[in-house]
Amino acid sequence: MSPLHRRVEYRTTLRRKTAVCRSSRGDPKTGSGSAERLYLGMDFGTSGARFAVIDEHGVIRAEGKRECPVYMSDESMDWVRSWKVTLLSLLEDIPLYLRPLIASISVDGTSATTMLIDGNSGEMLGRPLLYNESCADALPEVKSIAPENHTVCSGSSTLCKLVSWWNVNDSNKQSVLLLHQADWLLWLLHGKLGISDYNNALKVGYDPEIESYPAWLLSQPYSRALPSVTAPGTPIGPLKEDILLQYGFSKDCVVCTGTTDSIAAFLAGRATKPGKAVTSLGSTLAIKLLSTSRIEDARYGVYSHRLDDKWLVGGASNIGGAVLRQIFTDEQLEKLSEQIDPMVASPLDYYPLQTTGERFPVADPNMEPKLHPRPKSDVEYLHGILESIARIEAKAYNLLKDLGATPVEEVFTAGGGAKNEKWIKIRERVLGVPVSRALQTEAAYGAALLALQGWGKDTVASV
Numbered sequence: 001m002s003p004l005h006r007r008v009e010y011r012t013t014l015r016r017k018t019a020v021c022r023s024s025r026g027d028p029k030t031g032s033g034s035a036e037r038l039y040l041g042m043d044f045g046t047s048g049a050r051f052a053v054i055d056e057h058g059v060i061r062a063e064g065k066r067e068c069p070v071y072m073s074d075e076s077m078d079w080v081r082s083w084k085v086t087l088l089s090l091l092e093d094i095p096l097y098l099r100p101l102i103a104s105i106s107v108d109g110t111s112a113t114t115m116l117i118d119g120n121s122g123e124m125l126g127r128p129l130l131y132n133e134s135c136a137d138a139l140p141e142v143k144s145i146a147p148e149n150h151t152v153c154s155g156s157s158t159l160c161k162l163v164s165w166w167n168v169n170d171s172n173k174q175s176v177l178l179l180h181q182a183d184w185l186l187w188l189l190h191g192k193l194g195i196s197d198y199n200n201a202l203k204v205g206y207d208p209e210i211e212s213y214p215a216w217l218l219s220q221p222y223s224r225a226l227p228s229v230t231a232p233g234t235p236i237g238p239l240k241e242d243i244l245l246q247y248g249f250s251k252d253c254v255v256c257t258g259t260t261d262s263i264a265a266f267l268a269g270r271a272t273k274p275g276k277a278v279t280s281l282g283s284t285l286a287i288k289l290l291s292t293s294r295i296e297d298a299r300y301g302v303y304s305h306r307l308d309d310k311w312l313v314g315g316a317s318n319i320g321g322a323v324l325r326q327i328f329t330d331e332q333l334e335k336l337s338e339q340i341d342p343m344v345a346s347p348l349d350y351y352p353l354q355t356t357g358e359r360f361p362v363a364d365p366n367m368e369p370k371l372h373p374r375p376k377s378d379v380e381y382l383h384g385i386l387e388s389i390a391r392i393e394a395k396a397y398n399l400l401k402d403l404g405a406t407p408v409e410e411v412f413t414a415g416g417g418a419k420n421e422k423w424i425k426i427r428e429r430v431l432g433v434p435v436s437r438a439l440q441t442e443a444a445y446g447a448a449l450l451a452l453q454g455w456g457k458d459t460v461a462s463v
Helices: 014-023 079-093 136-145 158-168 181-190 200-204 221-225 241-247 261-268 321-327 330-338 378-402 421-431 443-454
Strands: 009-011 038-044 048-054 060-067 102-109 114-118 176-180 195-197 228-230 235-238 254-256 276-281 285-291 303-307 310-317 410-414 435-437
Touching: 038 079, 038 181, 038 261, 038 443, 048 079, 048 443, 060 079, 060 443, 079 181, 079 241, 102 181, 102 261, 102 443, 114 158, 114 181, 136 158, 158 176, 158 200, 158 221, 176 181, 176 200, 176 221, 181 195, 181 235, 181 254, 195 200, 254 443, 261 276, 261 285, 261 310, 261 443, 276 378, 285 378, 310 378, 321 378, 330 378, 330 421, 378 421, 410 421, 421 435
Parallel strands: 038 102, 102 254, 195 228, 276 410, 410 435
Antiparallel strands: 009 060, 038 048, 048 060, 114 176, 235 254, 276 285, 285 310, 303 310
16 A cells, blocks of 8 residues: 555544534444434545545534555556545545444546446456546447437547447457446445446436436447436445445445536535536636526537536636646735735736637637736736636636526635635626635535435435
8 A cells, every 4th residue: 555545634623523422422432322314425536535424414524535546457557446445445534433323425436437347247347448538439430329519429428438448349248337437436335236327427328307318329239338327316225234344334324326526516515506606716617507407519518417407507618727827836826816906807818728729618629828918017917817717707607698508696616716815806796796615615525415415315226
């Protein structure tokens, strides 16, 4: 095990200690005699994972993170071993006295990370195909069967990965089963192969509006590999007995279907009404807007995830904080931002791309970065870049409105850019709606909310 993997960050709140004392009539370290229920969410990327344990009021009782250990196999990364070890390590990191109180568990994973499994043995049929890998060889075939501008019409879609594997693999395909990263991790906990959720299944072609795979997909020979699909947060079943015994969870603990990392991050923001949106200002700019209407347009990379009876419409630009870090240090960004008057519009007009090409809100693969002219004042230059990103954000929300989405009414901010108060005020002026920092932004917290939502549901996912 690598030193990085052994390093775990763990935090509990004072409120947690108080709540345990109030709810536990027995030993506070074991929670014996307590009727309190807690809910566990885990968020998996490719290189790291987090967990959050919350109570019924959404108060965080414990949280932590792990970096995935590096295991090599045939000169390539052994993601399967790394993710499994990380999952079990996160379970170990949960305080022992909280584990018996956990009533339900959910997991989110990276969208379109694809795993092909032998449905009989559970063994992997090759390595996982990561979210950002493109299988362009399958794109012509996928475009020939899917509707124009469908979400699957991208080389990185789950369906393109399945078709690519199907066309080049000579192994027995009778028992092949497709799972997403979150599906596979949850399978390790509940032991029932072949269950997914309609957020993860969107990029393989599942239609959450009709709650079925479409006829054009079911008519294909590889449709036999598709998992059964249910709503995120649907109870699947109890934890496997070996997990129960090894980690000390309750036999009544239920494992629920998961979601994607971006959906979990949105859920963490607690934006629950149409018109509410979350803008993530990280290395790039990504927006998600809760809408009463479903929007799909592959030209702009715009697609909609179902959230109960509403739609989460999203798109991602190539602009963002990565460009700022190329020009300024964190210290410079902080000091220069303090000198900006956010109520005064900057006359400078930039398009701060890192490299050539933009997809949303402008579909132009040949668009060049625009970061000149540069004024003598660094304050003016930073002001111009921040204001330009805000204008592009406003254009993105206007595009979603033009495509038929619910108009934005309020924006919560996640990512590193959420810490810049002057930028929030600039964006509020440019967008013309209230803008604030999201109180919670960690996807693990959103997955825990999903576990909370799933607790007590009568419906059970079936294979």
